[in-house]
Amino acid sequence: MEERPSIQVEAPAVPEKTGGEAPAEQGDPKMKAADVNLWYGEKQALFDVNLEMFDKSVTALIGPSGCGKSTFLRCLDRMNDVIDICRVQGDIRLDGEDIYAPRVDPVQLRARVGMVFQKPNPFPKSIFENVAYGPRIHGTCRTKAEFEEVVEGSLTRAGLWEEVKDRLDEPGTGLSGGQQQRLCIARAISVNPEVLLMDEPCSALDPIATAKIETLMDELKENLCIVIVTHSMQQAARVSQRTAFFHLGKLVEVDQTSKIFTNPADQRTQDYVTGRFG
């Protein structure tokens, strides 16, 4: 069913289309993290991370396993709040507003900052309900027509509409892995978030599904600020405009993606992107 001839099956290894014209670093960043420290109990997982993420662009977080990039990503929508032993210190701002301020409601924040997870995790409900769930709990839709419009719109933006429009009542868990992940993206964008966090969204997918998601990210970034954690340096090179390299809980270097991959400032970045460790 996934037959789209225009999709590249073999992803190019060379980082060619990195956003040279990136709009980044002009104007205010969409999200800005300053001196973020994070502890799991006694163990410190992030050390003084400073990172700016810009609107209408993709920021990739790369680094070896356990370097804290996923942890940092989860700070951006306060998903770490649900972990009892986790403690965050520092300043993270969304449009200049401190998201850890006491008056900020984490639930509302998560509507503005959507998240897509490593493993596709659709609800064990119908495809329609999966997408309609966000608008339902946030009350952005009232009538059936509104729901249908949002569901169709989100699924279309996620590139899934054509494949599932005839079986919206079937369970989302019955889809293939790639379709499930696009369903999760549709679910995340159904509430019109300003930022979309993606935690290794393609690590459980085959190359075809991966390519589809990457194309999708390219389209979505026109309206969104996307932050993606990835283990694949090719993917970072393909989809992102800016890349941040994490190592042992520290942000080593952040710059234009092309610069990180061709001429990094730090020796560790150089070693990592050339495959000497990690």
Add this chain to the structure above:
Amino acid sequence: MSDAQVLTPAGTIDWNSDKAQRRVRRRYAADRRLQAYGIIAIALAVGLLGVLVASLVRTGFPAFLQTKVDLPIHVDASKVDAEDPASGNYRGLIKAALNKAIPDVPKDQQRSVRKILTSHAAYILRDYVVDHPDSIGKTITLPIALSDPFDQLYKGVIPKHMDALNWVQEEWFERLQNRNVVVEHDGRTSLKLDVYVDPAAVEDGDYVDLARNSLQAYFPRVRDSSLFEMLAPDAPAAIEKAVAEDPAIVGKTVQIYFPVSEHYATLAAGEEPTILNPRFNEAQLAAYDVFVDKGMLRTPFNWELFFNADSRFPERAGLAGAITGSFYALLVCFMLSFPIGIAAAVYLEEFAPKNRLTDLIEVNINNLAAVPSVVFGLLGLAVFLGFFGLPRSAPLVGGMVLSLMTLPTIIITTRAALKAVPPSIREAALGVGASKHQVMLHHVLPLALPGILTGTIIGMAQALGETAPLLLIGMNAFIPSVENMGLLEPATSLPTQIFSWADSPERGFVSRTSAAILVLLGFLVIMNLVAITLRQMFQRKW
């Protein structure tokens, strides 16, 4: 380096050596042994279960049938007023019907013959006539239950005749036979005993003691007066007769023939002496035989077992009261323990901070599950009855006590079910901006529901079978009618009903106890099947 050397480099194991082979054989043997242990254990468990169920079915099966006689009854319009059928002389109608069905019963025996029918026969007739007023003036054929002894007799549980002599008595007689004391004399089986004809006894005419003493002399160690039943009633007369024939024997030891009693004579003839079962008399059995000969007796399915309440008469006793009581108690138990259990489990699992206090609560909940149920019964007695003054024997209190027992089970299984919901679902819901309670209500609880329901039903099944706490709060009342049952009225329950039936002396309650156990087991099986079905139905894959 050649290939062979690669496979077995110097200093490593030679897999073809005897030692290695032996090790392999030992490993296989150990595997088989372990399997055999498992199979033996399972076979033992299944076998014991089979024996239990088989014995229950064998004992309990007769209780599912009830012997009834199709008695033609003429509903005499002169005895039943069509305007007020409830107050007719139904006892008289039954009497007349019985006299007609079994003619020639002597007047003094009619009363005992009526005992063939259940004591409730007149009420059965009354209920029928009240329901069918058009039957007044006609002759109807109504199935009337037989009373318990005849029910048991027809089912072959108890015999018409019993052994007259027990094995000890038979052995006494055998000892006499071995000593050649048993002889035929004057056409009667007699004992040829040595008798010292005591002059004092002769003077008093006390020949009974003389005869007895002479028999006792053969059994110096037996101290059982039933020994003397061996002598026929006219045995002492044999001494008297001998003395009359020859007065010279007084003061001497002579041999005298004592005729043996009827049963021993039969035994000597090589037959098994029997007597009529003391539950019956001849007239009753004659009447019973008439019923049998005319083919008026049948054993239809005993619906009364399910629709009657308890009774002192086994043929009337049913489980309706117990089932109703158990139902009310379980209803209360469910209403209390299901919401409280789920609320407690959700809070402990999802919201409670992890600290000393919650740890303590958790440990105590797990401990509560292991507390013997009788302790909960005492608690209920002291707190619910003693302190709050709730009514004794009431299903409300029974349900409350049972819910104390069920709560830990429900909390523990609910927590396990909540834990089993994959974290990715929670993250997904949190990720689209669901609040904690929305995550809980919309996603986690529905997914955990099959597990929760399974746990709840298993907890309920446990509660259904629980006896001790109900006995302590007195929920084993004698309930002869289900009409007035309610949450606050005295009640009984299935397990306590089994308990009180097991204690009853009537023969019919033996099979009814087993039948009630089967009914209880049936309910348990049904509940477990429901649990399994629910789990299958709601189980989702992710």
